[in-house]
Amino acid sequence: MTFEMLLLAAIVAASVILFAFEVFPVDKVSLLILSALVACRLVSPEEAIAGFGNPATVTVACMLALSYGLESTGALSYVANKLVDLARESEFRLLFAIIVSVGLLSAFINNTAAVALFLPLTMAVTREKNLDPGKFLMPMSFAAIVAGTCTLIGTSTNLLVYSLAKEHLDWQIGMFEFTPIGLIFFVIGSLYLLFIGYHLVPSRKPGGLIREYRLRHFVTEMILNDNSPFIGKSIAETTFREKYNLEVIEILRGASRLLPSAQQTRLEAGDTLLVQGDPHSLLQVQASQGVTIKALTVKDQDLEDANIVLVEAFISPTSRLVDNTLKEVNFRQTFNANALAIRSHGRTIRERIGKTRLEYGDSLLILTSRDQLEALRHSPDFLVFEEVRHKSVRQDKIYYGVGIFLGIILLVTFNLLTIVEAAVMGTGLMLLTGCLRLHDLYNHISWQTIVMLACLIPLGSAMENTGLATFFATELTDSLHLWGPWAVLSGIYLFTSLLTSFMSNNATAVLMIPIVLSTAQQLQLNPKPLVMAVMFAASASFMTPIGYQTNLFIFGPGGYRFSDFLKVGAPLNLILWIVATITIPMIWPL
Numbered sequence: 001m002t003f004e005m006l007l008l009a010a011i012v013a014a015s016v017i018l019f020a021f022e023v024f025p026v027d028k029v030s031l032l033i034l035s036a037l038v039a040c041r042l043v044s045p046e047e048a049i050a051g052f053g054n055p056a057t058v059t060v061a062c063m064l065a066l067s068y069g070l071e072s073t074g075a076l077s078y079v080a081n082k083l084v085d086l087a088r089e090s091e092f093r094l095l096f097a098i099i100v101s102v103g104l105l106s107a108f109i110n111n112t113a114a115v116a117l118f119l120p121l122t123m124a125v126t127r128e129k130n131l132d133p134g135k136f137l138m139p140m141s142f143a144a145i146v147a148g149t150c151t152l153i154g155t156s157t158n159l160l161v162y163s164l165a166k167e168h169l170d171w172q173i174g175m176f177e178f179t180p181i182g183l184i185f186f187v188i189g190s191l192y193l194l195f196i197g198y199h200l201v202p203s204r205k206p207g208g209l210i211r212e213y214r215l216r217h218f219v220t221e222m223i224l225n226d227n228s229p230f231i232g233k234s235i236a237e238t239t240f241r242e243k244y245n246l247e248v249i250e251i252l253r254g255a256s257r258l259l260p261s262a263q264q265t266r267l268e269a270g271d272t273l274l275v276q277g278d279p280h281s282l283l284q285v286q287a288s289q290g291v292t293i294k295a296l297t298v299k300d301q302d303l304e305d306a307n308i309v310l311v312e313a314f315i316s317p318t319s320r321l322v323d324n325t326l327k328e329v330n331f332r333q334t335f336n337a338n339a340l341a342i343r344s345h346g347r348t349i350r351e352r353i354g355k356t357r358l359e360y361g362d363s364l365l366i367l368t369s370r371d372q373l374e375a376l377r378h379s380p381d382f383l384v385f386e387e388v389r390h391k392s393v394r395q396d397k398i399y400y401g402v403g404i405f406l407g408i409i410l411l412v413t414f415n416l417l418t419i420v421e422a423a424v425m426g427t428g429l430m431l432l433t434g435c436l437r438l439h440d441l442y443n444h445i446s447w448q449t450i451v452m453l454a455c456l457i458p459l460g461s462a463m464e465n466t467g468l469a470t471f472f473a474t475e476l477t478d479s480l481h482l483w484g485p486w487a488v489l490s491g492i493y494l495f496t497s498l499l500t501s502f503m504s505n506n507a508t509a510v511l512m513i514p515i516v517l518s519t520a521q522q523l524q525l526n527p528k529p530l531v532m533a534v535m536f537a538a539s540a541s542f543m544t545p546i547g548y549q550t551n552l553f554i555f556g557p558g559g560y561r562f563s564d565f566l567k568v569g570a571p572l573n574l575i576l577w578i579v580a581t582i583t584i585p586m587i588w589p590l
Contacts, residue, residue: 001468001471002466002467004040004042004465004466004467005466005467005468005471007040007042007466008037008040008042008462008463008466008468009468011033011036011037011040011042012459012468012511014036015029015032015033015503015507016499016502016503018032019502019503019504019507019546020502020503020546022345022359022546025322025323025359025360025448026448026452026504026507027447027448027449027451027452027455028323030451030452030454030455030456030507031451031455033455033456033459034048034051034455034456034458034459037458037459037462042462042465042466043458043461043462043465047458047461047462047465048458050457050458050461051453051454051455051456051457051458052454054163054453054454054457055163055166055418055419055420056156056159056160056162056163056164056453056457057450057453057454057457058420058423058424059159059163059419059420059423060156060159060160060449060450060453061445061450062420062423062424062426062427063109063110063153063156063159063423064110064113064444064445064446064449065427065430065436065441065444065445066109066404066405066408066423066426066427066430066436067109067110067113068113068436068440068444068445069401069404069427069430069435069436069440070109070401070402070405070435071109071113071117072397072401072435072436072440073397073398073400073401073402073435074397074398075398075401075402076105076109076117077117079101080101080105080117080118080121081121083097083100083101084097084098084101084121084122084125091129091131092194094125094129094131094136095135095136095139095193095194095198096194098118098122098136098139098140098143099139099140099143099190099193099194100143100190101118102114102115102118102140102143102144102147103143103144103146103147103186103190104147105117105144105147106143106144106145106147106148106150106154106155107147107148107150107151107154107182107186108151108153108154108405108409109153110153110154110155110156111144111145111147111148111154111155111550112144112317112446112549112550112553114144115140115141115144115550115553115554116316116317116383116553118140119137119140119314119383119553119554119557120383120384122136122137122140123137123312123557132203133557133558133559134201134202134203134558134559134560134564135198135201135203137554137557137558138197138201138554138558138560138564138565138568139193139194139197139198139201140554141548141550141551141553141554142189142193142197142542142568142569142572143186143189143190143193144550145539145540145541145542145548145550145551146182146185146186146189146190146539146540146576147182147186148539149178149181149182149185149186149535149536149539150178150179150182150183150185150186151175151176151179151182152173152174152175152176152177152178152412152419153175153409153412153419154182155505155539156449156453156506157505157506157509157535157538157539158535158539159419160453160457160506160509160510161173161509161513161531161534161535161538162419164460164509164510164513165513165528165531168513168517169517169527169528169531171528171531172415174412174413174415175409175412175413175419176413178532178535178536178587180587181532181536181580181583181584181587184579184583185536185576185579185580188575188576188579189572189576192571192572192575193572196571197568197571197572200567200568200571201564201568202561202564202567219249219274219275219276220274220275220276220277220282220293220294221252221272221273221274221275221293221294222272222273222274222275222282222285222286222291222292222293222294223270223271223272223273223291223292223294224267224268224269224270224271224272224273224290224291225269225290225291225292226269226290227290228267228269228289228290228291229289229290230267230289230290230291231267231268231269232266232267232268233266233267234264234265234266234267235248235251235260235265235267236332238267240275240285241354244277244281244284244285245277245281245351245352246275246276246277246281246282246285247275247276247277247338247340247353247354248260248273248274248275248276248338249274249275249276249338249340249367250273250274250308250338250367251265251267251271251272251273251274252271252272252273252274253268253270253271253272257307257308259308259336259337259338259367259368259369260332260338276340276350277351307369307370307371308367308368308369308370309367309368309369309370309373310365310366310367311365311366311368311373311376311384312363312364312365312366312384312557313363313364313366313376313382313383313384314361314362314363314364314382314383314384314553314556314557315358315359315360315361315362315363315364315381315382316360316380316381316382316383317360317446317448317449317549318380318381318443318444318445318446318447318448319360319380319381319382320381321358321381322358322359322360322448323357323358323359324357324358325354325355325356325357325358326339326353326354326356326358327354327355331354335368335372335375335376335379336368336369336372336375337366337367337368337369337372337376338366338367338368339353339364339365339366340353340365340366340367341353341364341365342356342358342362342363342364342365343362343363343364343365343556343559344356344358344359344361344362344556345359345361345362345545345555345556345562360448360552361545361552361553361555361556362556363556363557364382380443380444397433397434397435400429400430400433400434400435401430401433401435404426404429404430404433404435405426407426408422408423408425408426427441449506449549452504452506452507453506456504456506456507456510457510459507459510459511460510460511460513460514463511463514463515464514469514469515469517469518470518470522472515472518473515473516473517473518473519473521473522474518474522476488476491476492476515476519477519477522477523479491481523485523485525485585485590486581486585486590488519488523488525488530489529489530489533489581489584489585489590490577490580490581492512492516492519492530492533492534492537493533493534493536493537493577493580493581493584494537494577495512496508496512496533496534496537496538497537497538497540497541497573497576497577499511499512500537500538500539500540500541500547500548501541501542501543501544501546501547502544502546502547503547504547505538505539505541505547505548506538508534508538509534509535509538512534512538513531513534516530516531516533516534517530517531525590526588526589526590528588529584529585529587529588529589529590532584532587532588533580533584536576536580536584537577537580540573540576540577542565542568542569542570542572542573543565543566543569543570543573544562544565544566544569545560545562545565551565
């Protein structure tokens, strides 16, 4: 290996570690990778910025905008609510409806957007029926992943592989070219989830938000005596948080409940404060600040009244809270709400939550007013899990939105326009007809995904420039070529599916495409089936919550542990590996 190859191999190894252990958000890791490639002169300046103008990046951005434009008309919400309403009375029918509905949507809109649409709805319905949401959310995510492989526009990975294949092979992939295998994947995956996977998901039935976040013994009543120095001050002017590390959740004054975020609310003698904190700090306050502590066991209804509501909110992919703390964004004043706890990657954080750096996939337990709840629901920063959201359906925009989206699919299907041309044109028409507003375009596109794609595409160029792709391909062919072409394809699929469990699916595709192209050249094989193996395998991320956005999306709300994904996802990975090995060469001969 040359020095440049060793250097790039070190960068690749470091990136795998950073992605796997989530040291930084994926977009930050991607920027670090690009910086390293430029600093080490492994790519030219032109190659370094080529990702920002790559057709895949542009197409993904436009498809995300189109997905939101279609959703904002209310059409998708209306259909989703109707489908789930029809299946409410039966647990099996509800699961079937969720899998099929999310699958149908994920085949045509970005699968992350489909899961984002069904997540609050599923949470609300399962809580209403006193069912475990975890039994439904993992099947929903897995169904969205396999369904995303049914069409060219189902997932950003498909569009990325399409762009790379067109660049290297001059291969124009049609809208439904890989639909036959995608449908086989979806049918087999759905049957597995309905009859096996559902029963493998551990049952952790919830008992209300307070119990889910384990807050019952962390909330205490604090009564202000006549001599308390806190009287006459607002919560922001007291030293509860800074000196005693206590969070005031709510102020009880007679029959009224007041939020501590209100600057105009001044404390009065006899006020009862609901305070969250450790016992040692509470005793310190009682000894020196003229207050009386009263032990309290809290239930959800103890915090709510006609105006105050307790909700769970998920940090969306487009949220400005990502990589910030609640203190840095001044959460209380910005959102006029009080965060009580954070659930992040399976662990619940109840202390020093203001200093916890938030990540995509975290959920917050929030106490707010019912008026402010509407603002939170419409904020691009959150998905709110409080009740079934019946979005108003704008009849004057639905037909425009659905018509534009169907028109794009037909234009690409009959090769009248390329996917890039159709996506750009569709976004312009959505803006022109009012289905999509310019403000929404900026707020609801996942810029994290766009930045990640743009920064990772040059990694493929570096793999080719240094010869590292050829080196890996030689190692692969030496190991598998004696077993025949099918073994090579099977090995590529298996390695890609294992790698995507710990890296981003797009990063895995960028890394593997140059390797499989070199492999095909060395063995004089048709490169198309090997490219398809990478595409399908890069989306087959079921064994961990970190390899695919939809898994990370449902990790916190489902109350899962890391091992749950391995238990349910590993058999599905094994089944689809066997199916892919058999079916891909049937469509694209080696």
